[in-house]
Amino acid sequence: MSAVTTTGPANAVQVENVSLTYRTTFERVPTLKTALVRFGRGERAVREVQAVQNVSFDVPHGNAIGIIGANGAGKSTLMRMIAGILPPTEGRIQVNGRVSTLLSLGVGFNAALSGRENVVLGGLASGLTRKEIQERYEEIADFAEIGEFIDMPMRTYSSGMFQRLAFSVAVHMEPDILLVDEALSAGDAKFKQKAAAKMKELVTNARTMFLVSHALSSVRDLCNDALWLHKGQLMMRGNPNEVIAAYNKFLKVGEDAFSLEDL
Incomplete structure (x- = not known):
């Protein structure tokens, strides 16, 4: 079922029992016996990856929520x-x-076009x-601080210039x-x-x-709420300092020795 966009006063986002499972194929390395039988051809196998598992939470309007977790947490x-x-x-x-997104800087930009056109x-x-775009164009360009490059193709931009313009566009759309x-990880x-x-x-x-950030200090500084995900599961929701402390303890003692009841 795909995401539903509507208007309502209660919560900005409501996530109800959401899961996402990827189906991917990989080549199995044949054994000597199977290789002889199948003339050395590998075998295609299907594997399911549960990227997110039965996650539920609500986010009220005006909240700044940080999402933390290791690589591959979902x-x-x-x-x-x-x-x-992605539909769940x-x-x-x-x-x-x-919604305005900075999920990967500059996704959707056309590198052959100028910054202005993008x-x-x-x-x-x-x-x-x-x-509306014309009314806020100067503000976007001033914030990005890329000068005359705004009229040049984006393929000529450095990564930092690309990032600054992408961020400026996203935050000036009045989302x-x-x-x-991880938009602040470079620059x-x-x-x-x-x-x-x-x-x-x-x-x-x-x-x-x-x-979403691995820079826990950014979550502390910018957020008043936090989620911790691990292997697609929601481990904890709460005050950023408390969630970060639990996550750091988890990293220190390891998955097998960790229990939320120990907090």
């Missing part, structure tokens, strides 16, 4: 389901408001009119819900500070933000 998959990019295998996601494309994709996946310190201040401004203005 964080980015969950964000893509909330964004409507089971369960239901309800999103109330306009600003227009990003705005139109977010549901803005050309007049009700901003989804950020110089000055831009990181500027980006963090802009996200705080969005949350202050009653916007809702999801932040």
